Amino acid sequence: MARIFMTHRVSDYDAWKVIYDEDAPRRQEGGLKEGGHFHSSDDRNTFLIVWDMEADVSGATAATEGMLADPDLAQLMQDNGVLDKPEFWVA
Numbered sequence: 001m002a003r004i005f006m007t008h009r010v011s012d013y014d015a016w017k018v019i020y021d022e023d024a025p026r027r028q029e030g031g032l033k034e035g036g037h038f039h040s041s042d043d044r045n046t047f048l049i050v051w052d053m054e055a056d057v058s059g060a061t062a063a064t065e066g067m068l069a070d071p072d073l074a075q076l077m078q079d080n081g082v083l084d085k086p087e088f089w090v091a
Helices: 013-022 024-029 057-069 071-079
Strands: 002-009 032-039 046-053 087-090
Touching: 002 057, 013 024, 024 032, 046 057, 057 071, 057 087
Parallel strands: none
Antiparallel strands: 002 046, 002 087, 032 046
16 A cells, blocks of 8 residues: 655635546546645645555556646646646655
């Protein structure tokens, strides 16, 4: 089991979250299980997402890199107010 931590900064968290929730099937098909959302104490639009995945660290890293390389997801993120390229860590 691997745990993925991903940081995001968006223009409007509440608007972003609606689209994120609608896109849940993509994450489920990719083997991601939601672990939570944690906001910065200074800025609600900066947050950390945690997912669990039935994979080792290498497999989870490759899956996350593949997900972020998906042009459809990149467009969805851009259209939905993601301001910076997400960063992630896998443990």
